[in-house]
Amino acid sequence: MLTDIFSFRYADNPIWAAFTERERRLVVQTFNLTKELAPYYNSAGEEFPTHKQFWEGVHDRLANELGLKSLSQRYYSYKSVHAGKEFTQSGSRTIIQVCENWAFENPSDPVGVDSFVKDRVSLVEIVFRLKEQELQEKNAQLPDAILEAKRRPRRGTVLPGDPAAGIAARNKTLNNNLKASVEELNTRFRQAACRLHYHNGFIQVSADSLVMDTIEEPFWTLVSAPEWKNVDLDMKEALDQRDSGLGDPAFYAARALESAIKIISDKKGWTHGKENGAQNFIDNLAKKTSAFVEPWE
Numbered sequence: 001m002l003t004d005i006f007s008f009r010y011a012d013n014p015i016w017a018a019f020t021e022r023e024r025r026l027v028v029q030t031f032n033l034t035k036e037l038a039p040y041y042n043s044a045g046e047e048f049p050t051h052k053q054f055w056e057g058v059h060d061r062l063a064n065e066l067g068l069k070s071l072s073q074r075y076y077s078y079k080s081v082h083a084g085k086e087f088t089q090s091g092s093r094t095i096i097q098v099c100e101n102w103a104f105e106n107p108s109d110p111v112g113v114d115s116f117v118k119d120r121v122s123l124v125e126i127v128f129r130l131k132e133q134e135l136q137e138k139n140a141q142l143p144d145a146i147l148e149a150k151r152r153p154r155r156g157t158v159l160p161g162d163p164a165a166g167i168a169a170r171n172k173t174l175n176n177n178l179k180a181s182v183e184e185l186n187t188r189f190r191q192a193a194c195r196l197h198y199h200n201g202f203i204q205v206s207a208d209s210l211v212m213d214t215i216e217e218p219f220w221t222l223v224s225a226p227e228w229k230n231v232d233l234d235m236k237e238a239l240d241q242r243d244s245g246l247g248d249p250a251f252y253a254a255r256a257l258e259s260a261i262k263i264i265s266d267k268k269g270w271t272h273g274k275e276n277g278a279q280n281f282i283d284n285l286a287k288k289t290s291a292f293v294e295p296w297e
Contacts, residue, residue, distance in 0.1 A: 003061040005122040006203045007115060009240050013205065015194055019106070019113045026192040027120045030185060031103045034127040037181045040096040047094070055095045058126050066119060071102035099123065121196070121203060128185065129201035135178055136226070142171050200224050200232055205243050227267075230259045261285065 016023055038051050063071050077090040093101070103123060107116040149164040182198055189196040197206040199220035206216060223232040234256035241247035258278045265271045270284040 001061065001064070003065050003126065004202075005062065005065050006125045007118040007122040008065065010118060010205065010243065011115070012245070013243050014114050015196075015205075016114045016117045018110070019116065022192055023113075023117055026188060026194070027103060027117065029188050030124045031100065031120070033181060033185055033188070034124055035096070037131055037178070038127060040094070052095065054130065055099065058123065058130065059095050059099055061126055062119075062123050065122075070098060072098050072105070073101070074098055124185070125198070125201075125203045128182065128198060131178060132201050135174055138171060138174065140226075142168070200236075202236055204236065204239055227263060228260075231256045231263070234259065 038054050039048060040051050040055060042048055059071060063069065073093070075090065075092050077088060079086060080089050081087075103120050107113050109116075145167050146164045149167055152163070185198050189198070195206050196203055197216060199216070200223070219235075220232075222228065223235070234252045238249040238252035238256065241252065242249040258281070261278065261281045262271070265281045265284045268285075271281070272284070275281055275284070
């Protein structure tokens, strides 16, 4: 399976020149944040089966893109002596240990520091993207789940409270937890002064803190809704091509604008079905009393 990772998108855009204490802290803090977002163990120290499967997916996706069979050694073996006799102790590491051991390595080649840190940032990106996709699926299923809870007959011992309200409350908690994790991740990026920002499944370079807070953050929040998916993807592609100096970023930015105009026309009920191109959709907006276009011009 092909996975889009930060390390490859920004391979030709240098970010880190040295592995200092600031970079080390960033790697540790962001990886620990992924473990909070997808805990591998419960409070009793037992594996969560679903999260074990989740981390195996994260590992396999990243290892495949980096051309590795495993991010770090899965199995260990060492000699030991007990009661005067030598024996071999061997075993296997959990997948979260494999990922953590790899993440917390020190770079062996000072020249390769940039790609070293980018690879670790890529792991964080994959975890956040997959958890966000999981939550989007749960959000989409929420109306049906609430409806089913209201229809389901309540038999036997009935706990107080509305089951449908409980489902909605748990969903809200999941959304709030992810939002808090994203905010912390972006705060860690700002503290590390690496000009990175996570939004809607991707980590990208941000111009500066003022632009990020006043323009980028509100924009990415707006286009996170499902109906704006094409706008979101085209703008990410435009920024990636701009930052890498490759391709035609203006083409994707214009395509994102065209999609936004079409969406507004549809949402307002102004689309008549006879449009032959983008100009007709612009006309739909320009001819309305709301005067979308004139103030911009």
